[in-house]
Amino acid sequence: MAERERPRRLLRLVQEGRLDLLRDELHPEDIPEARSRRWGRLGDTLLHHAARMGHRDVLEFLVRELGMDVEVANGDYKRPIHEAASMGHGECVSFLLERGASVDCLKKADWTPLMMACTRKNLEVISSLVEHGANPLLRNKDGWNCFHIASREGHPEVLRYLLDVSPGIWDTESTIRRTPLHTAAMHGCSRVVELLLERCHYRPDSRDKCGVTPFMDAIQNGHLDIARMLLEKHQEGHGHTILTLLSLGADLQAQDGKSRSALHAAVAGQQAEATRILLRAGLRDTPDGSGTLAQQLARKPEVIQVFQESQVTT
CATH class of the missing domain: 1.25.40 (Serine Threonine Protein Phosphatase 5, Tetratricopeptide repeat)
Structure with missing residues (x-):
């Protein structure tokens, strides 16, 4: 094999989880380069790739036998635990935490592993991070905490868990004053809106910096089932909201999937x-x-x- 092909082969073996061939391929003189080698625009290491693909055995080999650092960061400051958490690989997350990975480390835009885990419906990973001390109240550069992120993704199971471990987590606004209820209403997450109205205490017609309410978000995006829930829960103030929508040219003739x-x-x-x-x-x-x-x-x-x-x- 040509020397220039060797790094590519090592990367492919890591991505495919071929630990047996990886052991055979790596000679003692190759280890320093394999440990420090970077791939792609962001400079991912073999450890990033193993964590992203969910290969716990390869990850353990790279850390224990090659001595790779579990806190190594790429160009976006993303660490292997960010990769494992974002892809929902529970065994990889657990191993990295056991080896001392920082549970609240920040990647670019101030995203924590818990925030990334909340983009998926994987309570095993989320609870593992929380049990190891992850702070659910931390916010990214846009002012979103993990509850806000789970509201966007439409995961009521995740939201129930977060409310159980941190009852006040719902009381949050982004940097432009949008609440999780705004986000869920805009994205049409009806089960999430139902949960938020049941367990949280959002003010009727709470407005973001542009004056938009969750009801306006629901109407403007055609989620009339959600608009109905908001009307039933929040009894006051919707007349002014509708007038505002009309002044903005909103299509109030829109209908939902049941022609309502x-x-x-x-x-x-x-x-x-x-x-x-x-x-x-x-x-x-x-x-x-x-x-x-x-x-x-x-x-x-x-x-x-x-x-x-x-x-x-x-």
């Missing part, structure tokens, strides 16, 4: 003011996928009165 409109959402939430504004804005009461008109969902006298005043008939 914003009017269905407002009436299901028994929101008289919101219903009145939508009807005055010209939103027609059309049947949803089940043939139900929004008017048929009216229960409160004041909502029924709105339809009577607007002369809307079934």
